[in-house]
Amino acid sequence: MANLRDRLRRIQDAQKQYGTAARAKKCEDFELPGWAECGCQAKKREMLLDAPIGLPSALPPAIAVIAGDFDRIAKTGRGLPAPEDLLFFDLETTGLSTASGTVSFLAAFGQFIRRGGGLKLRITQYLLLDFPGEEDFLRAVLGEFKNSSTVVVTYNGKCFDSQILASRCVQKRIKPPEYFHADLLHPARRLWKGIASDCSQSTIETEILGLDRTGDIPGALAPEIWFDFLKTGETRRLLGICDHNCADISGLAAMLCAFCEIADSPFETNYNYSxxxxxxxxxxxxxxxxxxxxxxxxxxxxxxxxxxxxxxxxxxxxxxxxxxxxxxxxxxxxxxxxxxxxxxxxxxxxxxxxxxxxxxxxxxxxxxxxxxxxxxxxxxxxxxxxxxxxxxxxxxxxxxxxxxxxxx
CATH class of the missing domain: 1.25.40.10 (Tetratricopeptide repeat domain)
Incomplete structure (x- = not known):
């Protein structure tokens, strides 16, 4: 038994040394323009975009009617969040299941910040380059949730994104984040089911909000594209998925602005709704x-x-x-x-x-x-x-x- 244990230990040590050397080599050699390292086999980039047209200086009280999650958050005693306290969040994953085998490889966050007397939308993205870097990737992502006053805004995130993130944290023995959560899926269905051809986020954006997503790579292709990148190192389509992820955050912000307009002026708004x-x-x-x-x-x-x-x-x-x-x-x-x-x-x-x-x-x-x-x-x-x-x-x-x- 002692010989077997020694042999297994030697194999494991060799694998650790090889894995560390291989990861270091890949981190050192692999570069993406505009992206910076945020850990081994994990990259980060930031962009500053114009805030959506119609963004109010404060969320209208009737937003609690349109989106019930804001009502529940307000009843905790903190009131409605300021626009700067909103954190838009979206993940791209290796599958559509929340099972333990599904890995998130791309995360995007959007937050309104004040610049020059107005508000801008800052988008931060984190990209996983290979499986061994997942722990560093997760720790970088979790840093976005450190502000206790933040309200996370997603589209179907309660059933998918938050579940995937929590599952991967548990797998890596990391404490999952805790946060206030507003999911825009159900209020979107309430307003636009039967008016839009379906209630996917991209359909709502193009048919209701009038956003242009021409040339956008469908999110359903994200797993295939990331696995192809792992095999070939080809980055063109991978960067296309990163742009799709970024557009999802911009779309979430625009959708919330539409909710605010309908809540504040339901008789004057130009948005079509039920x-x-x-x-x-x-x-x-x-x-x-x-x-x-x-x-x-x-x-x-x-x-x-x-x-x-x-x-x-x-x-x-x-x-x-x-x-x-x-x-x-x-x-x-x-x-x-x-x-x-x-x-x-x-x-x-x-x-x-x-x-x-x-x-x-x-x-x-x-x-x-x-x-x-x-x-x-x-x-x-x-x-x-x-x-x-x-x-x-x-x-x-x-x-x-x-x-x-x-x-x-």
């Missing part, structure tokens, strides 16, 4: 939020958004606004809108909900059991609404038929 989905989400936010002076202003905007969506014929917004009118005591307008929904070419479940509300109002407020029964019977005729509504109207009709004073 008015109905935003109005309904704004309504839900206002109903569950803690009352305050700021909330009163947000509620006023939300009511106007819902009214505009309802008057535009949006089905769900029409029902929500009609029910809100009934609750607020505007019974005449509410009933008129509910009757319109019951007669319109709207989805069956919405028509059933309108008829149920009319039946309840007729019975309880107007004390008209005959009218209430009539609405229940109409609802029974909408069989495509489903079993839930059929059972509801059946029970309602049976109970109303037993009411004293009902005309037979």
């Amino acid at each position: 008015r109905e989905r935003l109005a309904l989400y704004w309504r839900d936010y206002a109903r569950r939020a803690v009352p305050s002076e700021e909330l009163a202003k947000l509620k006023e905007t939300g009511v106007m958004l819902l009214l505009k969506a309802a008057n535009s014929g949006c089905p769900c917004a029409s029902l929500a606004y009609a029910l809100d009118q009934m609750r607020a005591g505007s019974h005449e307008d509410g009933r008129k809108r509910l009757l319109g929904i019951a007669e319109a070419e709207f989805p069956s479940n919405l028509k059933a909900a309108a008829l149920r509300a009319l039946s309840i109002d007729s019975e309880r407020r107007l004390k008209n059991a005959d009218e209430a029964l009539g609405f229940a019977n109409i609802g029974l005729g909408i069989k495509e609404a489903g079993n839930y509504w059929q059972k509801d109207f059946c029970r309602r009709a049976e109970r109303l038929q037993k009411k004293p004073g009902l005309r037979r």
Whole structure:
């Protein structure tokens, strides 16, 4: 056993010496214009770009409605972050899985900094040249998270980028970073699903934000390009992926600016978005939020958004606004809108909900059991609404038929 242990030790020592010499040689010999060393087999570069048009000096309060992560961050007691506290983050990896075998080889960070009285977008990138340099690469990347006031902004980063980074840190026995995190994927879907052809970041950038990504290398090719670089040392396409990574950060910053514009001026913005989905989400936010002076202003905007969506014929917004009118005591307008929904070419479940509300109002407020029964019977005729509504109207009709004073 002693001979075996000695032999294994000699092999391991030889491998360490060879590996160290090989890594040092590669670090010394390999150069990329514009990139500087930040560790063995790890490179870094910085760029300073113009900030996106429309960047506000402070995030508007309604950004908490548009992107719920900002609301949750504000409720921790720190309030909404300043633009300079935002850290845009994106990774390129060797695969689309978050499993332990997937390695991140390129990381980009963007941060707004003040220059000459205005804001610029500083982009910092880190590039891994080969697997043995991963620990140095990770430690360089983790240095970007050292500011405790930073709010990290990603696109699907909660499910992917942050998971990959944490997984690789665990693999290398490094403590993963902790930070506030705002993911823009879900608010983007809320605003632009059905308007853009899909909700990938590049599609949102080109179809909604009007950004030009002509000649951009698709991110899906990143694994193949990096592995080709490891085999051949060819850097042209690798630098193309680095430029793609940089464009993703610029796009994230532009997307956040679009969110801010929609939040601050939802009626004047030139961005196309789903008015109905935003109005309904704004309504839900206002109903569950803690009352305050700021909330009163947000509620006023939300009511106007819902009214505009309802008057535009949006089905769900029409029902929500009609029910809100009934609750607020505007019974005449509410009933008129509910009757319109019951007669319109709207989805069956919405028509059933309108008829149920009319039946309840007729019975309880107007004390008209005959009218209430009539609405229940109409609802029974909408069989495509489903079993839930059929059972509801059946029970309602049976109970109303037993009411004293009902005309037979």
